[in-house]
Every structure is written in structure tokens, then in C-alpha cells.
Amino acid sequence: MTRIFYLLYAAIAYAIFLAVFLYLIAFVGNLPGAPLTIDRGPEAAITLALPVNVALIALFGLQHSVMARPAFKAVWTRYVPPPIERSTYVMMTNLVLVILFLGWHPMTAPVWTVEHPVGAAILWGLFGLGWAIVLVSTFLINHFELFGLQQAWFAWRARTAATPVLHQPLFYKLVRHPLYAGFLLAFWATPAMTAGHLLLAVGLSIYMLIAIRLEERNLIDTFGADYVAYRETTPMLVPGLGGSAPRTD
Template sequence: MRSVYLLYGVIAYGIFFTTFLYLIAFVGNFPFVPRTIDRGLVSDLFPALAINLVLISAFGLQHSVMARKSFKTLWPRVVPAPIERSTYVVFTSLVLIAMYCLWRPIPGDVWRVENVWLAGALWVVFAAGWGIVLLSTFLLNHFELFGLQQVYLHARNRTPADPQFHQPLFYKLVRHPIYSGFFIAFWATPHMTFGHLLFALGMSTYMLIAIGYEERDLVALFGPQYEAYRENVGMLAPRMGKGGGRAGT
């Protein structure tokens, strides 16, 4: 079973990373993908609003519920521990794929930047947001976050180390740079349509809710060490003159 779990983990990672790359193209309205946030199935306004809100809610519920400690205590009864994270990654990918396939664009301009230089600057910020997201996963443990480390260690008959509290790079400045990167990427655009605005608002609301649950779990895991960190380091933006640490989970 060790080799089967390893293969499953590699396939799950491949699916997720492909889905993540598509998310960049989806939000950025890149022309080389078939459907984007502003290009796809057409519906009337109210059905489009309802469908899109259901898709955002489905992502938020799946992503948050399956990530909580209370769920993880039950999950190993169904899914073996070495592939628990990989299975979570697969479910996340499926929900995102459903969003790409079923999302309804809602036309109409909230803003449209015509100045070439300003538009170009916004694209740079957009790219920087995704760069922050990806780099932040490596600052923690990219392969552990997406399940590869677990199946590799299981294949080698090794036990994962306990999570350690540390503060690499961005995590000295903000407690949740992955979420910060997503905020930047979702909002930095030279052309904000009503559909894009709904997506950005919905996903931003989900992230703010998710942070509350995540921080509760981190306090339970690291206790006073994380509480001190939370007092000194900003949640999504730096606090001037403050310092702190980061829980590497």
C-alpha cells in the first residue's frame, strides 16, 4: 500500500497544482483558457447571482470544514492518515473545477482602467499577489501542505515531525501572507466587472471567516506562543514597529 499511497499523493498534487494554475488564468481572464470569471455560461442576473453564491459557499464550506481539527479527528476513520491531506487536496480541486465549469459571468463595469501604465501596474500587483501565495507555501512547507511529504514519509516508513513554531520571511510581517496574497490577486485588476466583484467579495468574506477558525486552532496548538505572536504581528498587513513569529503548520 505504501507505493499506492505515494502514487495517489503525486496524482493528487498534480491535479491540485494544475487547478491552482487555472485559478490564476480564471481570475485574470487569460485568453488561452475556455472559461474565466468574465467569460463562460450566460444566465440572467438573479440565476447568475444564486449560482455563483452557491459555488463560493461550497468552496468556503469544503475548505474550512475539512481543515478544522474537529473534522480531522474523524477523518482518519474513513481515510488513512498518510493520504488524509492528499484527499483534502483532491476535494478542494473538485470544488474549484466545479466553479470553473459552472460560474456565470455578470457583465458591467465597476471600474475599467484605460491608462496603459496604470493598467500595467495593476497587472504587476496581480502577479505579485500570486507570487506571495506560492512563495508563502514554500516558506512553511509546500509539500506538507499539499500532501506529498506525508505519502513520501509513509513510503520510507518514517514518522512526520511535530509542527514547530517559526517565522520565515513574510511571516515576520503578517500572520497570514497566503491570504494576503489572495486578497491582492483577487482585487488587483484593471477591469473589475460585477461578476469579478462578487467573486472578490465572496472569497474575501470566506477568508476572513477562515482566519478566525484557523487562529483558534493555532492557539490551541501553540498556546501562549501564538497568542504573543498574534498581539505583535498584523493579520493581513504589517503593523509598523511590531515583530513576531509564525506557527509553521
């Protein structure tokens, strides 16, 4: 019965994530049909909107990074069974994103506007490409483990996960963090950049640069010299810029 619960819980967390992820695309892109977006929703004076929006970005960053750290997991799994630890992380991410959608105050002052149809089309294309890179990257590194389904399935089948092996499929031959590169492209590529959109793009870009530093510490702990060599020969986010080896101590 417990293993059935694990599997059901993981499936529900994943299904909610898919809905939240699709809404995130609509939220960032101001797509028609979404009642609340980055530039559409309850407006407020800048003295309220700015600190609230900054707090929402910080909440996402703290939740997403702190809960992913091994030290937190070591404590967290005393209370949350390991087969659903990742699904619980996904569920908490869902909750934080929903809070961001509901609590965000649009700041619609224009920063740039591209009205030329070709320029706008190129930016929309880059916006879509960014999200596509994000989705494909999750499958390249193991989509179902990333979102907790594999852990629950292995518990159901009484299987143990294989020892992780460092490999560089497709995008990972070009950059070390294509998932983050995709998010950066999606957040910045827009024909109509507003103050609120800029705030979100800057805030999440800062978060991702910090997250990369933290993740690479864990990757070096896991893969040792293999990851150090990979890091020294493969760019972090932009293809063709050469290897990068930021300090991780």
C-alpha cells in the same frame, strides 16, 4: 503495496492541483486561451447567475474550511488513512474548483475600468505579485506537507513527522497570514473589475477572514502562548498596522 498506493495517490492529487491552480490564475485574470473565466463563459440572467455564483463560492468556503478542522479530521481519518488524508483534502479542493470553473456564470457589468497604460500595468503587476506571494508562502510553511506529499512520503519511509515548531520566515515576520494576503491582492488587483469579479472577490475575502479566525484557534491550541505573543505583535494581513488579537473563543 499500500504505501506505494499512498505515494502514487498523493502525487496524482498534487499534479492535478498544479494544473487547477494555474487555471485559477487564468480564470481570475481573464487570461487569453482560457475558455472559461470569471468574465467569459455561459451567460445567464442575473436572477440565475447571482444565486448560482454565490452557491459556488459558498461550496468552496465550506469544503475548504470544514475539511481542515481538527474535529472533522478526527472523524474523517476513521475512513481515510492518515497518510493520504491531506491529499484527499487537496483532491476535494481540486474538484470544488473545477465545479466553480464549469458552473460560474459571468456577470460582466463594469464596476471600474482602468484604461491608462501605467495604471493598468501597476494593477497587473499587483495581480502577479499576489500569486507569487501565495506560492512562496506555501514553501515558507512547508509546501509538500501542505499538499499531502510529505505525509505519503513519510509513510513510504516509515518516518514520523517532527513536532511542529512555530517560526516566522520572511513574509511571516511582516504578517501572520501572507498566503491569504497574497490571495486578497490577486483577487482585487485588476484593471477591469466586473460585477462577477467583484462578487468573487468579496465572497472569498469574507471566507478568508472567517478562515483566519478558525485557523488561529487551532494555532493557539498547537503553539499556545508562543502563538498568542506572535499574534499580538504581528499584523494579520497588512504590514505596518500593528498586532491584532481578535477573540477566538
